[in-house]
Amino acid sequence: MAWDLVETASVPDGELTLYRQGEIYMIRANGYELMNGLGHQSELALGRMAVEVAKTASPHILIGGLGLGYTLAAVSDALGGSGHITVAELSPQVIAWFDRYVAATVLPRRPDGLSILPGDIGALMRHDDFGPFDVIVLDVDNGPEALVSPGNAALYSAEGLRAFAAKLSPHGVILLWSAFEAPDFVSRAEGAGFAVSAQTLAAVRRPDLLHYAYVLTPRF
């Protein structure tokens, strides 16, 4: 079945495009597939994992970014009404797309207290009154390399990772979704003072493809 173009949105130095096949949506970033509703098992697994790794029964979980909202839906489901969810999404149009087209099927019941903030998650890290979070879930590119916006490269630098760590509550962790193994990123994160482990996530449409969740625990 062919994808129908729905809308296009600008992001800094790039473009996001929304497509649909019936009730299933796909987002491309600068022509590359960023999120496809036909294969969202690993995004759901990431959301469940965020609740599992939280060290408190009522955690505050920050998700960046929204995409099609599958990770948000899984976090919401796993929390079962406890805790608190904040989402940071670079593109206000993606938030509008979610509200207008996607939420009805992906997140039909919006959790109480959900905040979806427009903006760059890196810039939000510099706000004094932002956080703390028990878990920060990062799924803004296809892994720890800039895809959506060149500025995203800073998120995965030692300095960027330490900025996330500064917004964690004691015993908080960072989870990062990746479509590929990223040994250079692991070395950089370890060099920046994190203990890093990786978990493979449920395969997508192709059983030969694995996705990864990197778990970063500050050792400082």
Ligand SMILES: C[S@@+](CC[C@H](N)C(=O)[O-])C[C@H]1O[C@@H](n2cnc3c(N)ncnc32)[C@H](O)[C@@H]1O
């Ligand atoms: C791969 S999608 C997220 C998929 C999501 N986990 C899901 O379940 O649908 C990446 C999202 O991150 C957003 N994004 C990219 N860079 C960002 C940034 N610096 N800050 C916040 N959101 C960002 C994109 O606009 C896009 O909506």
